[in-house]
Amino acid sequence: MYRYDEFDHTLVAERVDQFRDQVRRRLSGELNEDEFKPLRLLNGLYLQLHAYMLRVNVPYGTLSSRQLRQLAHVARRYDKGYGHFTTRQNIQYNWPKLAEVPDILAELATVEMHAIQSSGNSFRNVTADHLAGAAADEIEDPRVYAEIVRQWSTLHPEFSFLPRKFKIAVTAAPSDRAAVRVHDIGIRMRRNEAGEAGFEIIVGGGQGRTPIVGSTIREFLPKRHLLSYLEAILRVYNQLGRRDNLFKARIKILVQQTGVEAFTRLVEEEWRHIKDGALELPAEEIARIESYFAPPPFEELAAEQPVFEAKRAADPVFGHFVRTNVKAHKQPGYAIVSVSLKPEGGVPGDATAEQMEFLADLAERYSFDEIRVTHEQNLVLPHVDQSEVHEVWRALAGQGLATPNIGLVSDIIACPGLDYCNLANARSIPVAQRISTRFRDLKRQYDIGELKIKISGCINACGHHHVGHIGILGVDRKGEEFYQITLGGDAGETAALGKIIGPSFSYDGVVAAVETIVDTYVKVRRNGEAFNETYARVGPEPFKETLYATH
Amino acid sequence: MPLIKDDRLVEDPWVPAEDEGPLPLEPRVIVGLARWQAGREELLARNAPLGIRLTSDQAPAVIAEDLGHFDLVALEFPKFTDGRAYSYARLLRERYGFTGELRAVGNVLRDQLVFMQRCGFDAFEVVDEAALDGWRKAVREISVRYQPAADRRPWAAALRHGGTSDLPAAVAGQQAPVIACAAE
Numbered sequence: 252m253y254r255y256d257e258f259d260h261t262l263v264a265e266r267v268d269q270f271r272d273q274v275r276r277r278l279s280g281e282l283n284e285d286e287f288k289p290l291r292l293l294n295g296l297y298l299q300l301h302a303y304m305l306r307v308n309v310p311y312g313t314l315s316s317r318q319l320r321q322l323a324h325v326a327r328r329y330d331k332g333y334g335h336f337t338t339r340q341n342i343q344y345n346w347p348k349l350a351e352v353p354d355i356l357a358e359l360a361t362v363e364m365h366a367i368q369s370s371g372n373s374f375r376n377v378t379a380d381h382l383a384g385a386a387a388d389e390i391e392d393p394r395v396y397a398e399i400v401r402q403w404s405t406l407h408p409e410f411s412f413l414p415r416k417f418k419i420a421v422t423a424a425p426s427d428r429a430a431v432r433v434h435d436i437g438i439r440m441r442r443n444e445a446g447e448a449g450f451e452i453i454v455g456g457g458q459g460r461t462p463i464v465g466s467t468i469r470e471f472l473p474k475r476h477l478l479s480y481l482e483a484i485l486r487v488y489n490q491l492g493r494r495d496n497l498f499k500a501r502i503k504i505l506v507q508q509t510g511v512e513a514f515t516r517l518v519e520e521e522w523r524h525i526k527d528g529a530l531e532l533p534a535e536e537i538a539r540i541e542s543y544f545a546p547p548p549f550e551e552l553a554a555e556q557p558v559f560e561a562k563r564a565a566d567p568v569f570g571h572f573v574r575t576n577v578k579a580h581k582q583p584g585y586a587i588v589s590v591s592l593k594p595e596g597g598v599p600g601d602a603t604a605e606q607m608e609f610l611a612d613l614a615e616r617y618s619f620d621e622i623r624v625t626h627e628q629n630l631v632l633p634h635v636d637q638s639e640v641h642e643v644w645r646a647l648a649g650q651g652l653a654t655p656n657i658g659l660v661s662d663i664i665a666c667p668g669l670d671y672c673n674l675a676n677a678r679s680i681p682v683a684q685r686i687s688t689r690f691r692d693l694k695r696q697y698d699i700g701e702l703k704i705k706i707s708g709c710i711n712a713c714g715h716h717h718v719g720h721i722g723i724l725g726v727d728r729k730g731e732e733f734y735q736i737t738l739g740g741d742a743g744e745t746a747a748l749g750k751i752i753g754p755s756f757s758y759d760g761v762v763a764a765v766e767t768i769v770d771t772y773v774k775v776r777r778n779g780e781a782f783n784e785t786y787a788r789v790g791p792e793p794f795k796e797t798l799y800a801t802h
Numbered sequence: 803m804p805l806i807k808d809d810r811l812v813e814d815p816w817v818p819a820e821d822e823g824p825l826p827l828e829p830r831v832i833v834g835l836a837r838w839q840a841g842r843e844e845l846l847a848r849n850a851p852l853g854i855r856l857t858s859d860q861a862p863a864v865i866a867e868d869l870g871h872f873d874l875v876a877l878e879f880p881k882f883t884d885g886r887a888y889s890y891a892r893l894l895r896e897r898y899g900f901t902g903e904l905r906a907v908g909n910v911l912r913d914q915l916v917f918m919q920r921c922g923f924d925a926f927e928v929v930d931e932a933a934l935d936g937w938r939k940a941v942r943e944i945s946v947r948y949q950p951a952a953d954r955r956p957w958a959a960a961l962r963h964g965g966t967s968d969l970p971a972a973v974a975g976q977q978a979p980v981i982a983c984a985a986e
Contacts, residue, residue, distance in 0.1 A: 258958040262946035269943045273913070289883065290913055372883065402948045402958065408920035409892055409951065412885025489889045490861060524897060529950035529957070536959040 253543045255363045263360045271353035295366030305344045306369040311379035311397040312340030312624040316611040321362040323607035336600040340624040374404035379421040380428045381625040385633040387581040392544045393423035414492035415500035432746035443471045455506030458712035462748045463503045468515040479530040483522035547619035552584025556637035572655040590630040591654040599665045600628035659696045661687035668708030675708035677725025677732035718742035720782040722749040734761040739786045771797045807925040879908035888921045895922035895952040912936035922952030
């Protein structure tokens with residue numbers, strides 16, 4: 252894992268002091284709320300429906316046990332004993348007191364964490380593949396470059412007042428677990444014909460009210476040019492991005508309105524001037540950061556551990572867990588264990604302080620001190636010895652953390668929705684809770700197979716509904732909550748946006764509608780066909796038929 | 803409007819000119835882009851220091867060829883959230899090699915000063931004189947630079963590998979950072 256050096260420590264410490272002074276000016280009345288707003292927004296502090304909300308960055312979703320314990324401590328000491336993991340691998344606290352926020356930030360700084368730019372119209376937390384360093388299919392560990400981008404994008408003097416927020420995701424595997432095609436910039440590591448690793452650069456993807464799949468503007472970028480190329484993109488956007496209309500201010504609109512080819516020419520022209528300048532990445536700096544992400548001291552193990560296979564065969568409940576929550580590791584004999592934060596009827600992504608502390612202990616003992624946060628709002632123990640997976644499972648089960656539903660119909664992404672957020676039109680969490688309760692029968696979930704349901708409480712799409720196999724969008728209709736359903740979305744390497752199936756459903760009717768869609772899929776699918784394959788083959792008609800014909 | 807330059811409040815020797823009508827009699831005049839484009843000959847015939855003021859939708863590329871005629875470029879921040887002029891400033895310093903006074907005008911707030919300074923601004927029209935203390939504090943609040951910029955100070959990635967460090971001296975904050983000329 253990355254560790255701060257004197258520069259990183261100094262910057263975060265100075266930022267805490269700066270924000271403490273800004274809060275002091277607000278509390279003394281020197282600043283009014285309007286003047287304070289842009290300052291707090293650059294530190295992840297939102298004013299929500301009931302209280303301030305503090306969003307803390309978890310860079311590329313990687314946490315150490317010490318960091319997770321500190322997050323638990325903050326939840327207990329400054330909040331109501333829990334935190335909420337978000338779709339951007341961050342954690343949010345919903346009830347902090349303004350006067351205490353500087354203290355929270357100071358406590359986070361002691362474990363090398365911060366909330367800088369976790370809101371506002373600047374670079375947001377850089378996200379990455381949550382299986383980095385563990386997945387068999389990666390070319391290199393993408394976190395090396397996510398960390399390089401994190402530093403470059405922190406308090407950037409030129410780009411701290413962009414037209415709109417800016418999200419960058421990094422992956423280094425062909426299987427895209429970071430949704431790079433629906434980010435402002437997606438960075439995908441690939442090899443060129445000579446076999447060298449570099450980056451494909453994807454620009455202008457995004458969700459929100461105008462969902463767009465991003466376009467590749469450069470097929471291959473040598474590593475040393477990564478930052479200069481990003482700077483060129485941002486310089487074009489900062490000057491030309493629309494500032495007259497909040498809803499047209501994201502880079503995706505600029506790319507669309509300029510045209511991908513013309514936009515690419517602008518970037519390449521700007522880059523020509525700066526590519527060999529001061530931003531060229533020093534090879535020693537890449538090597539320095541790489542050294543932090545060296546693999547943990549794995550033992551040499553047999554690829555198949557007899558203990559693991561025996562337990563799996565002997566205990567069907569454990570077998571279920573393995574089937575959904577355990578994945579192959581690139582290191583022989585190890586496994587990746589996912590911890591579902593989607594228990595039946597639970598709030599997707601919520602974890603109590605006790606659960607966080609428990610997982611921190613577990614990671615320390617079984618996973619080389621590492622925990623990952625996924626953009627699907629679950630946690631991962633990335634490096635577990637196969638022969639210890641059964642012990643880990645039993646321990647998780649004792650804490651209600653062994654729900655075997657990763658990737659299944661009840662593993663739902665949901666934004667906070669109207670229960671917390673002042674942008675929302677409708678509730679998201681209770682819809683997720685009701686769906687997971689409706690599909691509580693595990694056997695039925697296994698029979699349905701992998702199916703991604705994603706729920707957003709408003710058009711800003713924090714719940715990623717556009718890329719859900721089944722997407723649910725809360726809308727306000729004359730003061731009542733309604734839900735529009737889209738089908739066929741996909742966040743992965745075959746990224747696609749879902750299409751609206753028809754008229755929206757009431758709060759009371761939406762769960763039954765989802766069930767009808769799922770049942771229709773199960774009925775019309777052919778052997779082994781995934782939801783989107785069936786949808787692509789049969790089109791919307793069978794779903795429309797069952798959803799609306801009988802009304 | 804109080805003007806901060808070289809870490810202190812100074813009298814502003816420059817006066818703005820209207821877009822039309824007679825020019826002010828003072829020697830140092832700041833004109834808008836329209837007046838420059840329409841009255842270039844007249845302005846150059848004055849044979850006196852000249853400044854130009856650009857709005858946030860006027861990219862400095864339009865005056866890149868003419869920069870030799872200007873002792874001052876003022877860039878407007880119509881509201882502090884409009885960040886275009888940060889890019890304009892860097893382009894003026896780093897690409898077009900402008901070495902004269904680069905002045906931030908408009909909604910110039912203390913919490914943005916450090917960013918402005920790093921992008922190459924060296925003069926700031928602020929709302930009130932009390933802003934000077936805020937400015938002195940603001941430009942020293944964050945000493946670490948994760949990026950190279952127009953202030954030409956080494957960034958962390960370079961300092962980590964043998965570049966000369968101004969840490970922790972800058973942390974102590976005894977001296978305001980100096981804007982270096984950035985012509986290439």
